[in-house]
Amino acid sequence: MKYAFLILITLFIACTKQEPPNTLTGVWHRDNGATYSFFEDSRFQQSDKPGAQWVWIKKGNQVYLYGNLDRFWTVDFVGRDEVIVIEDEKFTITRK
Numbered sequence: 306m307k308y309a310f311l312i313l314i315t316l317f318i319a320c321t322k323q324e325p326p327n328t329l330t331g332v333w334h335r336d337n338g339a340t341y342s343f344f345e346d347s348r349f350q351q352s353d354k355p356g357a358q359w360v361w362i363k364k365g366n367q368v369y370l371y372g373n374l375d376r377f378w379t380v381d382f383v384g385r386d387e388v389i390v391i392e393d394e395k396f397t398i399t400r401k
Contacts, residue, residue: 327382329363333398341398 329343340352349361349370359372363380370376379391386400 329361329368329380329388331400333388333400335396335398337396 330345331343333341333343335341338353342348342350342352343361344350347360347362349359349372351357357372359370359376362369362371366380368378368380370378376392381389383389383397388398390396390398
């Protein structure tokens with residue numbers, strides 16, 4: 306009986322696992338309608354730049370976007386699903 310309870314707890318934790326804090330993978334939305342997709346295989350795509358693609362690397366609060374015209378972001382996580390970004394301008398993105 307004790308082992309069955311441990312197995313149930315382990316399954317529950319595995320099924321409810323969330324991404325660790327300060328993780329960018331997923332699709333993020335900006336208030337201007339653009340979406341930013343950070344894929345687990347390090348690809349980055351931006352909806353308002355069709356066909357363009359970058360490789361992203363996050364180091365601390367710095368995000369390096371390598372591609373045709375390398376880019377650099379400074380990110381500040383307000384919460385698990387909200388980030389303030391500074392590139393050429395400052396804007397907020399939210400994960401949906």
